[in-house]
Amino acid sequence: MTASVAAMRLGVLDVGSNTVHLLVVDAYRGGPPLPQASHRSTLRLMRFLEPSGAISAAGVDAILTAVGDAAEQAREAGVDELLPFATSAIREAVNGPEVLDLVAERTGVELRVLSGEDEARITYLAVRRWYGWSAGRILLLDIGGGSLEVASGDTDHPELAVSLPLGAGRSTATFLPDDPPTDEQVAALRRHAQEVLAEPVELFTKLPGPAHVVGSSKTIRSLARLAGSATDGVGARDRNVLTRAALDDWLPRIARIPVGARDALPGITADRAYQVVAGGIVLSETMRALRVDELDVSPWALREGLILRYLDDLR
Secondary structure, X not given: OOOOOOOEEEEEEEXXXXXXXXXXXXXXXXXXXXXXXXXXXEOOHHHHEOOOOXXXXXXXXXXXXXXXXXXXXXXXXXXXEEEEEEOHHHHHOOOHHHHHHHHHHHHOOOOEXXXXXXXXXXXXXXXXXXXXXXXXXXXXXXXXXXXXXXXXEOXXXXXXXXXXXXXXXXXXXXXXXXXXXXXXXXXXXXXXXXXXXXXXXXXXXXXXXXXXXXXXXHHHHHHHHHHOEEEOOOOOOOEEEEEHHHHHHHHHHHHOOOHHHHOOOOOOOHHHHOOXXXXXXXXXXXXXXXXXXXXXXXXXXXXXXXXXXXXXXXO
């Protein structure tokens, strides 16, 4: 970084379906964001959804506490600008607008709610910048707690971007209630994923085939650490690769392990153990539907994409 380039300290506050995550970076236009601090609280908001579709009082309290703690961490880190956003759990909750108002009133943080298509497009931007133009046309798969995002394109802006209600947390709460899940529950989730994917897959198959398939999100990174492999990449970057064959080999074994014991597996953290089976099933079915045999795992995802978009918009 030269003396003529002024860096900003940015904080990205991600209120997702599974966690509230603050990422603090030093960034400037034309350069990569450099991580300085990270603060994470596990929420698993899907467990706080009432039959009406509203987030329960206990869930709202959990959000307020996590966002308040993250805002304090951002102040202590000396953040110049906070970029706070929320995704599918609050976006789709019946009382989502009331929750947003309460968060702003109690914590001073005004959350921007991203649409599912926004999530797909911004995550795609992060992946495109990470891999560069030499990657050619990219097909992105991203599995969050509430939704699955898929995008494809060969520029900074995807030609097609969709968001589907196939998040790992949502799928676990709806289809895998037992611990460990039964074979019938696993089969039911596979059938549901196939049905939801059928229409968007037709749209993606009409596009030119991708030169590079990329997966992002903590769930996919966790699965790749367990079932993936590292190969030589460009320069100092090793490729973190996950094949569908390896994923399908591991999934039945993970599904037989209770949640409390899954974090003993390589790459499976305690905050992802609850939903990693559902996430793996959704990923497997998505790869199968799109005829993807392997994917690279991106270190950058939605949070980095928001930083890059913010820097691009600076004048």
